[in-house]
Amino acid sequence: MTIARSAVGFVAVLGMLAEGCALTDDAQVLVNSCSANSDCATGVCDNDICVTPSTEPIEIGIEVIPATGPSGGAPVSWTFPPQTVTGPAQRDLALPSPLTVIGSVRWKGNRIPAELTFERQSPFAGGPVTRVKTSTVAEASVAADGTDSDYSARLVAGQSYAVTVVPTGELAPEELGFGSQVPWLRVLPERRFVVEGPSNQEASSGLVARVDVEWPDSIESPCAAGEDRGCALRGEIVSVGEVDVAEPDLQVSAIEIESGNVVSSIAVTQDDGSFDMRISETAENYVIRVTGGTERPLFPALTVDPQRLIPGEQSLRIRVPRVEPISYVGLVSTADEMRTPVDGAIVTFESDNVFDDEQQIVGRYRATATADEQGRFEAQLLPGMYDVVVTPSGSRDSMTSGDAMVGSRDLAVVAESVRIMAPAQGTTVQGLAFVLPERATFGGTVASQDGRPMNGVPIQAVALGAAESTSDDVASHNRSSDSVTGDGGSFDLRLDLGRYDLFVQPPGESRFPWFAMPEVTVNQIGEDAEPMRRNVNVRAPVPVRGMVLASDGSALAGAELRAYAIVEVEGEARSIQIGETVTGDEGSYELLLPPDP
Secondary structure (H helix, E strand, O other): OEOOOEEOOOOOOOOOOOOOOOEEEEOOEEEEOOOOHHHOOOOEEEOOEEEOOOOOOEEEEEEEEOOOOOOOOOOOOEEEEEEEEOOOEEOOEEOOOEEEEEEOEEEOOEEOOEEEEEEEOOOOOOOOOEEEEEEOOOOOEEOOOOOEEOEEEEEEOOOEEEEEEEEOOOEOOHHHOOOOOOEHHHOOOOEEEEEEOOOHHHHHOOOEEEOOEEEOHHHHOEOOOOOOOOEEEEEEEEEOOOOOEEOOOOEEEEEEOOOOOEOEOOEEOOOOOEEEEEEOOOOOOEEEEEEOOOOOOOOOEEEEOHHHOOOOOOOEEEEEOOOOOEEEEEEEEEOOOOOOEOOOOEEEEEEEEEEOOOOOOEEEEEEEEEOOOOOEEEEEEOOEEEEEEEEOOOOOOEEEEOOEEEEHHHEOOEEEEEEEOOOOOOOEEEEEEEEEOEOEEEEEEEEEOOOOEOOOOEEEEEEEEOOOOOOOHHHHHOOOEEEEOOHHHEEEEEEOOEEEEEEEOOOHHHOOOOEEEEEEEEOOOOOOOOOEEEEEEEOOOEEEEEEEEOOOOOEOOOOEEEEEEEEEEOOEEEEEEEEEEEOOOOOEEEEEEOOOO
16 A cells, blocks of 8 residues: 655645445444445445445554463464455464563572563564563572573564563662662663574473573673773763862763663762773673763763773773753743743753863753743753753643633644853843744544544544654654544644644444544644645445464454554555454454555
8 A cells, every 4th residue: 555645734625435334323423334235335235334345455464462361372462464455354363372481680690680671573664563571570480490580471482582681770789799779770781682482383382481691790890901891891070170079979871872772780970970880791882971860960961982981900080071050041922912821831951062161072961841820931951052842731721812712732832942151140041932833723524435424533643753844843843632523523633843644543333444644744833824624534444354363273352453554655664553453252353444545
């Protein structure tokens, strides 16, 4: 299915060809039903509903999530590779054999409390990623082979999983020599590796796989010249001035440049500025990141190239700027003539150019503030160049603006670049007044295939960020929005600048399919923007029916099914969800899919 991007920075109406079928009203829900083909204007009657008998080929992938506490014959979740649908189809879904993985998590013979995540990529572009999370247990259990096990996880046999093991904040024993009140996450780095599960045949024979996790003993040995991984990197952090001053309570970690993964323990500087950080033996090209953490929120995030700092005989010394915070005071109001204060607006400041003029040390800094009833906010900042994003609260409470009532949910996000300088006197800077225009109006009606209005249908616009045709940086901060059709099937969405996938989602009892509009672009906001409009006629569905079975052949009742269409937008494939359902008591399901637009 190929869908072109829809630019909607203008008034537009989309009316699909109406198809008819007999419809009934059931507690305000319009229901698709029929008893003969004559009840359907253009479709056919199939299993008491009007359906579309054929459609252009659509690539459909299905995700199955068994009910809570699945039986031994079902994995936690499974996504099937896409298949082509050209009309009503029968498709039984047999889940693969589950695989129970157990193992130990140890260092130098000590059990390490940790959280483990097993991640399997989707078999199609943009599809759901399966993440199975588990934690080590307080007391080791004895496995069938007589060995100890610290955790267990249910995966799928014959599959590849990326595994991340993160030590927790539980305190390490004092006898290990790390002092009191030191959590394991400050002792050991995260571990990452890929594991291949046994084959389906092996798993079906009742095999329980074992994956043990262990940190090398050498990881606490000091890094020497030419060593930058699998060792303990030690040093100190001082702020520069006439006299260098030790900087306590700063967090220090190693971050891989390409992946962004943390590849070290999380060190915290002591009163004398010293730190002790253990680098993973599998770490690739990385930088050292210094942040303020919870104890030093006004300290910027600095990155340091370790190639210049890996020590020989001496401990490394990181010199950072001495920061002097300032108070930045500003206002948030509506953009109309009334300039009504906007209560609850969130003002976010972010800079990658916080620096000290003398030392020329560059760092990142982020802070937020909330506007009060007078629209006033105050943020503690450092001098530098900032990207400022102002986001109105999601409250539906209204404020008076002229003769109309304007809800804060109707106001748009704004973004500006602001240079903030230290004041000549004092520590307070009187900042800008940020004005919020109204969001774009996106409205229309939803009707059935024979033109009858569909009331009470959820409408959802999922934010995708900026489009190439939208030059304004604020578009990358757009927010999702939702509504429900009212009388006459009418709906009214308020949208920021940017791209959206828009979904019309009739409830399951209506037996109508979803309707999707991928890549809708909003190019204009404010009082000068013309309203946008889409009149949607929901066509008869393309049903896919079948059974969901566990690997042992038993039916899976209450399992959730999600259907994804593989779409192509500007030459790139991705997926969007286009339907969902739940299996019945006998494991049967019926997915009602939208025909190709």
